[in-house]
Amino acid sequence: MRFYIQTFGCQMNENDSRLIAGLLRSAGHQPAEGLADADLVVVNTCCVRENAENRALGFLGSLKHWKEELPGRIIAVMGCMAQKSGTAELLQKSYRHIGIVIGTFAGAKLPRYVEEYAASGERIIDTEERYGEEELKRCEVLAPTIESGYRAQVNINYGCNNFCSYCIVPYVRGRERSRSVSEIVDEVNALTANGVREIQLLGQNVNSYGRELENGIDFAYLLQQVSKVEGLERIRYMTSHPRDFDQRLAETIARLPKVCRHFHLPLQSGCDRLLTQMNRGYQTAQYRLLLQQIRRLFPQATITTDLIVGFPGETEKDFQETLDFVCECRFDAAYTFLYSRRPGTPAADMPEQVSDAVKKERLQRLMAIQDPISLALNEQLVGRTLSVMVEGISKQNNSMMSGRTDGNKIVIFPLQKSARPGDLLDIEIRTAHTWNLYGEPV
Numbered sequence: 490m491r492f493y494i495q496t497f498g499c500q501m502n503e504n505d506s507r508l509i510a511g512l513l514r515s516a517g518h519q520p521a522e523g524l525a526d527a528d529l530v531v532v533n534t535c536c537v538r539e540n541a542e543n544r545a546l547g548f549l550g551s552l553k554h555w556k557e558e559l560p561g562r563i564i565a566v567m568g569c570m571a572q573k574s575g576t577a578e579l580l581q582k583s584y585r586h587i588g589i590v591i592g593t594f595a596g597a598k599l600p601r602y603v604e605e606y607a608a609s610g611e612r613i614i615d616t617e618e619r620y621g622e623e624e625l626k627r628c629e630v631l632a633p634t635i636e637s638g639y640r641a642q643v644n645i646n647y648g649c650n651n652f653c654s655y656c657i658v659p660y661v662r663g664r665e666r667s668r669s670v671s672e673i674v675d676e677v678n679a680l681t682a683n684g685v686r687e688i689q690l691l692g693q694n695v696n697s698y699g700r701e702l703e704n705g706i707d708f709a710y711l712l713q714q715v716s717k718v719e720g721l722e723r724i725r726y727m728t729s730h731p732r733d734f735d736q737r738l739a740e741t742i743a744r745l746p747k748v749c750r751h752f753h754l755p756l757q758s759g760c761d762r763l764l765t766q767m768n769r770g771y772q773t774a775q776y777r778l779l780l781q782q783i784r785r786l787f788p789q790a791t792i793t794t795d796l797i798v799g800f801p802g803e804t805e806k807d808f809q810e811t812l813d814f815v816c817e818c819r820f821d822a823a824y825t826f827l828y829s830r831r832p833g834t835p836a837a838d839m840p841e842q843v844s845d846a847v848k849k850e851r852l853q854r855l856m857a858i859q860d861p862i863s864l865a866l867n868e869q870l871v872g873r874t875l876s877v878m879v880e881g882i883s884k885q886n887n888s889m890m891s892g893r894t895d896g897n898k899i900v901i902f903p904l905q906k907s908a909r910p911g912d913l914l915d916i917e918i919r920t921a922h923t924w925n926l927y928g929e930p931v
């Protein structure tokens with residue numbers, strides 16, 4: 490069969506899609522160019538916010554016609570939304586054209602289910618929570634065999650134990666579990682042998698890596714081991730929890746030049762009362778201290794964050810505290826989200842849900858505060874020469890190329906004929922915008 494994978498959601502899902510593509514290939518299937526020439530569509534879904542679900546549902550709805558054109562075609566739904574309670578029933582009732590529904594614990598079974606479904610035509614649903622490692626490992630062993638380009642993602646831990654009160658992820662990704670150091674290092678080695686220069690280590694909370702492994706194994710130790718891989722230029726990681734990011738980790742990173750000086754530390758709110766309601770496990774005073782520690786060790790660090798506006802009970806005064814704290818923190822960038830009610834999470838049942846109109850108005854005000862800060866910090870880079878890893882031809886303009894700094898800032902520069910994705914170029918920054926920089930090679 491020819492397969493087409495449509496991915497929604499975060500890096501976790503992107504990486505799962507890469508692993509699934511590898512599994513399907515090794516089961517003898519071929520990637521399709523697009524929907525038109527595909528026999529199998531895999532929709533990898535996200536449910537972190539309602540609009541992510543709506544996008545996936547919209548796409549699934551549009552596939553009804555695709556399935557009717559050739560009834561032998563197969564539609565499989567996987568990922569976080571498939572794992573969410575109630576979704577399998579919804580799909581069963583209202584999306585009868587979907588053949589296979591597999592949750593986040595059963596991804597590796599997809600090739601077998603495709604075969605079974607093709608033979609019987611009977612719908613298959615597998616959303617069982619399993620912690621037996623074999624299924625996932627089979628995926629990961631295959632991962633390095635897939636051409637990834639110059640950068641790749643590697644899972645280090647799965648699941649989440651934090652239960653932030655607004656968040657659905659712990660319910661759909663299960664409890665935390667870490668892969669062994671040797672498995673991760675082997676995978677990074679295999680990827681770099683295939684030409685990968687930049688690795689992004691993935692976990693919902695990378696700082697809790699190793700908690701269930703033997704004593705002494707933690708994220709700082711893992712970074713040291715991954716740093717030793719030859720041929721690897723850059724190491725990124727996603728996501729850090731501010732509560733668990735400690736001084737020892739910062740000091741370890743300071744000794745490891747391959748680890749990028751980009752710190753993504755989701756703050757969520759600048760109001761202590763709401764941080765408690767969110768079950769984040771830190772207050773603004775601790776967060777402030779963490780930023781000070783990082784900036785002392787890494788004066789040039791890029792620091793980014795995530796913020797939620799309109800959490801239940803957020804008053805105008807609470808929101809003002811967030812605005813003030815955002816001004817104080819001076820983030821390079823902030824990913825801002827409207828609070829989305831996720832049934833089944835504690836926040837969904839909290840009184841005083843904030844209206845959509847108020848949420849939207851606050852989001853505008855937050856961006857109006859943050860965008861000039863992003864621009865001002867980017868302007869400070871004008872005149873400096875930065876090491877940029879080439880991504881490729883710019884999407885907007887084919888006479889330009891784009892790449893990223895160690896701090897993960899996007900740099901646009903004139904096309905260099907000899908530059909290949911993954912090469913490092915020294916670029917002098919000439920102009921700054923809110924979301925990217927322009928420069929010239931030196």
Ligand code: SAH
Nearest residue numbers: 655656693728755795796797826827828829
């Ligand atoms: N594990 C990571 C990322 C989780 S999801 C972390 O803890 O940072 C990415 C971001 O989505 C979160 O940081 C949060 O800002 C946002 N988010 C999660 N649930 C949300 C919800 N119900 N409504 C709005 N934003 C949400």
Ligand code: SF4
Nearest residue numbers: 649651652653656658
């Ligand atoms: Fe969700 Fe919190 Fe876990 Fe992040 S740390 S995935 S926001 S519960």
Ligand code: F3S
Nearest residue numbers: 498499535536537569
């Ligand atoms: Fe979405 Fe699942 Fe990632 S809910 S954000 S795809 S972990």
